[in-house]
Amino acid sequence: MSPILFYLFAALTVCFGIAVVANRNPVASALCLVVSFLGLAALFVGLDAYFIAVIQVLVYAGAVMVLFLFIIMLLDLKAETRRKPNLPAYVGGGLVALAFIAQLWLVLERYSAAHQPFPTMWASEGKSIDDVTNVGTTLFSVHNLPFQVIGVLILVATIGVVVLSKRELK
Amino acid sequence: MTITLFHYLFVSGLLFAIGLAGVMLRRNIIIIFMCLELMLNAANLSLVAFSRFNLVNGLPNYNAQVLVFFIITVAAAEVAVGLAIIVALYRARQTTHVEDINSLKF
Structure with missing residues (x-):
């Protein structure tokens, strides 16, 4: 996958993932989750996993999200937007996520195999690609x-x- | 600059961290459920990345992709059952806010 496309779809996936958590309105959150899953499907295509990408679009962006939107609209969750945010949970959740990312960065930096480019695929005798x-x-x-x-x-x-x-x- | 396994694993980790933070800081049970889905998808991304990285006879390791298929199936079943539970809970308590549901809290 070309680097530009990778960064585009990775940014799409991560930004709309953040929007899922940040949105106060559950319907907006669900729609952001659809875009995030579509970006993830594009990343799967970049990894030559076409079947998984199609299943991702069909099952997650299709069936699961329709179910989510259906339940959100069935329950009529307008009152949730009036709640005031509780600060300790925000600080705690943010700190745990940041600690996780920092730890992941340290581990991945030392994992030398991860810095080699992906090997090219080839089909052996009588095998299909x-x-x-x-x-x-x-x-x-x-x-x-x-x-x-x-x-x-x-x-x-x-x-x-x-x-x-x-x-x-x- | 080429895209390596590192980039995919880091994006996967970022998605997992977003999902984890969402589960911890949001109080709406449906949003918490969506964040769980986000974490499952982060695991799927790292599985597919490793499958593409560890070639077997020139082809990706398809066992990992079959595992991803199973994870997606189980996640779909889990969403169906979980949302049915949320609807039953809403009928009983008229709320989806986790702080209003504290019968089992000590």
Whole structure:
């Protein structure tokens, strides 16, 4: 990925991520989160992970965010904007985040392998460089059992949501 | 100046820190939930970056990308269940503010 595009999409992702936390209005926060996820999908494309990028757009920027916006508008959260901010939590959260970033910087500076450029990809005999084919083959051959278990998990989640949404819980 | 693994890992760490700060300083439970999603995505970014960095026979390590696929699936299921819980909570208490929900507080 060219450096200009990387910095553009990284800045987009991080700035709109900050906007998610900084916005007082939950609807604006959710819309900022969509832009942040789209920037992240562009970063995945830069890493040659096209399948993951498409899934990111479809599942996160599509399905999950629609669910978030739907619930925010269903609950009608206008009263939240009138609350006054509590200072200790702001200072504490900010300090923990800054300490984490500083520590990460120190660790990554000493990790020498991280400063080498990414190796170029090549396809060996009879192998395809096609991203979706390779992810699909790995998913259905090596990780077949976890894939089936994920299906059961989705079923359990669906039943759980239906039970939770009933008007009276016994 | 070329883009290295360092840049991707640092962006991933920044996103995680933003999500962590959001979980700690925001009091609206829906915003806290969005920040959790932000942290999951930060983990996904570093997984994909490592997958591209550690080539196996010239191709990225697809096990990492399958793991990212599983994380996205579990996150989607988690969002569905979590939002259903938030709706049930709102029906019971008429609030999404975490400081108003203190029955279990000592």
